[in-house]
Amino acid sequence: MILSIETSIHICSVALHDLEGNLLALHELHEQRKHAERLTLLVEAVLNTTQTKFSELKAIAVGSGAGSYTGLRIGVSTAKGLCTGLNIPLIGIPSLQAWSLSMIDLANDLENQALEKVEKEQKIKTKYLLCPLMDARRMEVFTAIFDTELNYILNDTALVIDEDSFGKQLSENKILFFGDNEEKLQKCKAVINNPNAIFISNKLPSAKEIGKLAIKKFNQQDFEDLAYFEPNYGKEFYTTAKQLPVTNY
Template sequence: MPCIINIETSTKVCSVAVTCDGMVAFNREHYEGPSHASLLGGYINEALEFINSNKLKIDAVAVSGGPGSYTGLRIGVSMAKGLCFGFNVPLIALDTTEIMSCSVLFNPKIDEEALLCPMIDARRMEVYSAIYDRALQQILPIEANIIDENSFSDILKERKVVFFGDGAEKCKEVIKSENAIFLTGVVPLAKSMLALSERALRNQDFKDTAYYQPFYLKEFQATTPKNKVLNNLSNK
């Protein structure tokens, strides 16, 4: 039976799951903010202990490849690549937006004909988003969008669209269409990768472990601490 280690660190939530033959056999999640660097190694060690104690064989490592937090993606992908090299198994990378969409497919609040729009918070009124149908076929590609009252208006005239994710929360007061539905509390989780990572394993949809890089979507923008700016000004 296929055994996959799934790693999700693209947002503030850090999670690791071991999936075996269509079931989540092991799961760890932390919701209390971005502590990926300190938590992920421990979760992976627990996962490996579980795999060894149950005499399982790792078939692949799957990771959320973005978009999302620059630091979170870098930490997760680095760990995944290290495991792949260490156990000589293939690397699977999944879109964060597709993982989020997979997690809401069976939500009873969602109409069968509704489209799915996962949103990841970026800056101010910007989000990383895509639109999928219920078969997870991509209707609109993953993009960085600045949200205003006209966002997705063409689609909302014709179809119901379900918005979810930490980026959707700030858009609720802006997107006013009657066809706009907002779900709360949806975050990308490792256990939600199950169907997607097993499908990738069956299809041998693997990445080049040595050269794979996360899908950051936008370049990392470093900020200068306020006190450093003030010091620089005072020295001029």
């Protein structure tokens, strides 16, 4: 089994998957600045829910950023500590890529609907891309662009959003934008103001996607060096999402 941790934003998320990729448990806390005091409790809750022993874990996966300096530091330190104590490998997963995984089904559905219209009207097929917008204060975001195979179109970067942002990509594709701060997402929508830009609310990073991507890396024996692995901090930022209760699955 693989235990996964995601702490790149205000959410503290822990998941457990079996080696076939099935989600066994997910515990999340949607509350700011609670990672340090709650992360290990969530790990224990996930293991207790599934009656799993630490000795049964085969690897620990962790979101490697970009994102919150404090959140990533706590998540990665916890993951490395578990790996060292249990003598199991560490798997690093880019947080923006894992977040985009949660949007693939929607993008494929929209692309199929567009394809049906194309076939009727004999137009050029529209391609849908995925673009997470992680709040980095003011009008800056941590972002990247992926296709629906999770290949990078634009590598992880910090970007100040203005009316010219993503202009080339939007001229040729539809892009699904999604963010961790609803107010910031709506500001970006107003600034970008492009008919090919589709903004999706209420889609947040989760350890369940970290775990899904970790299965492939585990099978390929693609592990991190515990001594040298560091997250992609980008820059420290703060979130303003309201507090929500713990959600258990």
